[in-house]
Amino acid sequence: MPRSTSFTKPPVVVTVTGAAGTIGYAALFRVAAGAMLGHDQPVILRLLELPAAIGAAEGIAMELDDCALPQLVDVQIYDDPRAAFDGVNHALLIGAKPRTKGMERADLLSANASIFAAQGAVLNDVAADDVRVTVVGNPANTNAAIAARNAPDIPPSRFSALTRLDHNRAIAQLSARAGVPVTAIDGVTIWGNHSATQYPDIFHARVGDRTGAQLAEDRTWLVDDFIPTVAQRGSAIIAARGASSAASAANGTIDHVQDWALGTPGDSWTSAAIVSPGVYGVPEGLVCSFPVRSNGTDWQIVEGLEINDFSRARIDASVAELQSEIAAVDALGDA
Ligand SMILES: NC(=O)c1ccc[n+]([C@@H]2O[C@H](COP(=O)([O-])OP(=O)(O)OC[C@H]3O[C@@H](n4cnc5c(N)ncnc54)[C@H](O)[C@@H]3O)[C@@H](O)[C@H]2O)c1
Numbered sequence: 017m018p019r020s021t022s023f024t025k026p027p028v029v030v031t032v033t034g035a036a037g038t039i040g041y042a043a044l045f046r047v048a049a050g051a052m053l054g055h056d057q058p059v060i061l062r063l064l065e066l067p068a069a070i071g072a073a074e075g076i077a078m079e080l081d082d083c084a085l086p087q088l089v090d091v092q093i094y095d096d097p098r099a100a101f102d103g104v105n106h107a108l109l110i111g112a113k114p115r116t117k118g119m120e121r122a123d124l125l126s127a128n129a130s131i132f133a134a135q136g137a138v139l140n141d142v143a144a145d146d147v148r149v150t151v152v153g154n155p156a157n158t159n160a161a162i163a164a165r166n167a168p169d170i171p172p173s174r175f176s177a178l179t180r181l182d183h184n185r186a187i188a189q190l191s192a193r194a195g196v197p198v199t200a201i202d203g204v205t206i207w208g209n210h211s212a213t214q215y216p217d218i219f220h221a222r223v224g225d226r227t228g229a230q231l232a233e234d235r236t237w238l239v240d241d242f243i244p245t246v247a248q249r250g251s252a253i254i255a256a257r258g259a260s261s262a263a264s265a266a267n268g269t270i271d272h273v274q275d276w277a278l279g280t281p282g283d284s285w286t287s288a289a290i291v292s293p294g295v296y297g298v299p300e301g302l303v304c305s306f307p308v309r310s311n312g313t314d315w316q317i318v319e320g321l322e323i324n325d326f327s328r329a330r331i332d333a334s335v336a337e338l339q340s341e342i343a344a345v346d347a348l349g350d351a
C-alpha cells in the first residue's frame with residue numbers, strides 16, 4: 017500500500033525479478049531499508065514474479081509493510097514484465113532457475129536464455145532513460161550479454177552482471193589467510209566469467225601490510241587452495257546446504273548496485289562483469305569481469321594494470337569460456 021509520508025528526494029524505482037525466490041527474499045528487505053541506495057533515498061519496489069509465485073510475492077509485500085520502513089514509498093507486484101519495468105531506474109534481474117548439485121552454471125543457458133532475451137527487449141521499450149541493469153540469474157555474464165543485445169536503444173554500459181559475490185569471497189579468504197580484517201584488503205580483481213574458470217587476481221592487492229604478490233609467492237597455496245576455493249565456492253555451498261547461495265548473493269547484489277549508484281570509495285576498486293570495450297585482451301562485446309571503479313553513474317575499468325604470464329593464461333581461459341557460451345546462445349537461435 018502506498019505511504020502518505022512526504023519524502024525529501026524523488027523516489028527511485030527498483031524492479032526485482034524472481035522477487036519471491038530465495039535471493040529475492042534475502043535482498044528485498046535490505047533494499048527497502050536503504051542498504052543499497054542510501055538511507056535518505058526513497059524507493060518504490062516493484063516485484064516481478066511468475067504467475068504461480070504471485071501469492072508468495074503478496075506475502076512478502078505484507079511483510080515489507082510490516083517493517084514500517086521510512087524510505088519505502090510503495091511495493092507493487094507484477095507478473096507482466098512490461099508493467100514491472102515501466103520507468104524502472106534499477107532492474108535487478110534475479111529471476112531464473114538456479115543450478116543443482118552436479119551442474120555447471122552454463123548448463124542453465126538453455127533454460128534461462130529466453131528469460132533474458134525477453135526482459136532485455138521489454139527494458140528497451142519501457143525502462144527509464146537512466147536505467148541500470150544488474151544480472152544475477154545464471155549464467156550471469158552471458159545472460160547480461162543476451163539482455164543487452166536485445167535492448168539496442170539502451171547503451172551497453174548500462175548492463176552488468178554480478179561477480180561481486182566472487183570478489184567478496186576472495187577478500188574473505190585473503191582475510192583468513194593473512195589474519196587481517198577485510199577492511200585492510202583492497203586491489204583484488206575477479207576476471208572473466210562467474211564460473212569455475214573465473215580468475216581471482218591478487219597480484220595488485222594490498223593485504224594489511226603485505227602485498228598480494230608476496231602472498232602469491234606461495235604458489236601451492238595460490239593454485240591449489242585460494243583460486244579453487246574462490247572459484248568453486250558456489251558448488252561448495254550447493255553441496256553443503258542443498259541449495260545455491262542466497263543471502264551472500266543478495267549481499268553481493270546490494271554491494272554491486274550501491275557502488276554503481278553511489279560511487280566506489282577513494283581509489284579502491286571492485287569487480288563487476290561489464291560489456292568489454294576491447295581492453296586487457298578481452299574481445300569487445302563480451303560481458304567479462306574486470307577491475308572497476310564507479311563515479312556514481314558509470315563503471316570505469318581500472319586501466320594500466322600489469323598482467324603477468326600466470327594471470328594472462330587464466331584470464332584467457334575464462335574469456336574462451338565466455339566466447340563458447342555466446343556461441344552456444346547463437347546456436348540456440350531464440351536469444
Ligand atoms: N551471479 C551470482 O553471483 C549468483 C549467486 C547466486 C545465485 N545466482 C543465480 O540467481 C538465480 C536465482 O536464484 P534463487 O536461488 O533466488 O532461485 P529461486 O529458484 O529460489 O528463485 C527464482 C525465482 O525466480 C522466479 N522466476 C523464474 N523465472 C522468472 C521470470 N521469467 N520472471 C520473473 N521471475 C521468474 C521464480 O518463480 C522464483 O521465485 C539463479 O539463476 C541462480 O543460479 C547467481
Ligand SMILES: O=C(O)C[C@H](O)C(=O)O
Binds near residue numbers: 265
Ligand atoms: O554457484 C551457483 O550456482 C550459485 C551462484 O552462482 C554462486 O556463485 O553461489
